[in-house]
Amino acid sequence: MALAPDASSVAAGRKLSGSGPWSATGASGAPAAVWGLCQGSGKTPYATVVDLAGPAYKCSCPSRKFPCKHAIGLLLLWAAGGVPDADEPAEHARTWLESRAQRAERTEQRAQAAPDPAAAARRAEQRRGRVADGVAELERWLHDQVEQGLAGADHAGYRPFDQVAARLVDAQAPGLADGVRRLAGVAASGDGWTARLLDELALLHLLVRAHARVESLDAPTAAVVRRRLGEPERLQDVLAGPAVRDRWQVVGQRDTAEERLVVRRVHVRGEASGRDAVVVAFAPPGQPLDVPLLVGSVVDADLHLYPGDPTRAAVGERHGEPEPLRDVRGVTLGDAAAAWSALLAADPWATALPVVLDTVTPVPSDHERTWHVVDAAGAALPLAASDRCWRLLAVSGGAPVTLVGDRTPTGLQAVAAWADGEVVLL
Incomplete structure (x- = not known):
């Protein structure tokens, strides 16, 4: 049930957790998989298979949810002992499982292949050249925005920003491209948009200037700058770290x-x-x-x-x-504020800090346009306005709860709450 993408998928999966719609079910230990055919509204049943080692899912239904309701129903049926053991998977399951194993083997072979240091150095040098050209072009564009003024940017739409972002993608600086794309939404954000847009332009300019002297920055700050530019990070390199x-x-x-x-x-x-x-x-x-x-x-x-x-x-x-999970303990709003300040000191471009807040109460304003969470000490933090605010109020019943979310420049984006001994996604 925890694998389900949303509550409606859980409900739909429960309806398929009995043996009635299923046929040709089976489960094997090597590979660890469960499969079956689920009769839907059409003549041809849906072929469903779950790789339990992943977990990963394959179903012939047209659903865009993963896992779909058929996979959830099959897993519930299997968990209840309703799927017999089999010596080997059914044909549709075997084909898919073998293709997964082959892809995994090819990925492992590529990861273990000895790299060519000279070729890697040439690629890195070429990328540095393209990034430098893209950053220089962005700096000229930023200066133009300030010299020409911001008037009219709120009606310009996305196209002018997308064109600049596309050139930055070509220059292999996708992080900068993302920052430029966000500008269109800031320009169209309503009252006070000019100040917010100027803030974003200033942050981009700070990143451009940081790139110009990245070689002289301390190692942690240089790593932040390279990541914000969009320098690729290989998972195997991350896993090789502390x-x-x-x-x-x-x-x-x-x-x-x-x-x-x-x-x-x-x-x-x-x-x-x-x-x-x-x-x-x-x-x-x-x-x-x-x-x-x-x-x-x-x-x-x-x-x-x-x-x-x-x-x-x-x-x-x-x-x-x-x-x-038996219990969740968080921090005070004061501790969360200190952590947010520390993150901004290390990374001025940070947009989200994961936090768990202990015993905070959601409080809507008189006009229900702004929300806050308040802790036992009376400290308050704005909540980002969304339907999650109402769901949080419903889950808490107006009482203090432990709240999971992302601290952002505009307040807290609520993600989940620990209530009545379980995690409730908002």
Whole structure:
């Protein structure tokens, strides 16, 4: 149930968790998989298979959700003992499982292949040249915006910004391209847009100037600048770095659409360290997101932090099976404010800090246009306006709750709440 993308998928999966719609079901241990045919409204049943080692899913239904309701129903049926063991997978399951194994083998071979140092050095030098050209062009464009003035930017639409962003993508500076694309939304954000747009232009200019002297910056700051420019980071390089071992509580997740990708941010908190981090996964729309963490569980594992980003981590070695989450403790609003200040000191371009706030109460304003969370000491923090505010109020009943979210420049974006002994996604 924790694998389900939303509550409606859980409800739909429950309806398919009985043996009635299923036929030709089976489960095997090597490979660890479960499969079956589910009769829908058409003549041809849907062929469903789940790779339990992933977990990963394949279904012939047209759903864009992963896992779909058929995969959830099949897993519930299997968990209840309703799927018999089989010596080998059915044909449709075997074909898909073998293709997954072959892709994994090719990926492993590429990762283990000895790199050509000379070729790598040439590619790096070429990329540095393209990035430098793109940054120089962006600096000229930023100066033009200030010299010409901002009047009319709120009616210009996305096209002028997209054209500049496209050139930065060609220059292999996707981080700068993302920053330029955001400008169109800032210009169209209503009253006070000019000040907000000027702030964003200033941050881009700061990044341009930082790039000009990146070689003379201290190592942590240089790593931040390179990451903000969009320098590629290989997962194997991140996993080769230092590890932080803890019992990591999986306390929330949030899916968003960015460009042509679905992005999932999974919030984790260290039981011993009290450290908050996010594990991020990307996938094209309609494709499964590979995040080996289930909300509501505790995992004893190594987490490896990304260079230049103290909040993002990759999951390394595990030291046991996941356990149910029993309790969640957070920090005060004062501690969260100090952590946000520390993050901005290290990374002036930071836009989100994962936090878990202890015993805070959601409070709407008189006009219900702005919301805050208030802690026992009377400190308050604005809540980013969204439907999540109302869901948080419903979950809390107006009483204090432990709240999971992202601290942003405009306040807190609520992600989940710990209420009545379970994580509730907002």
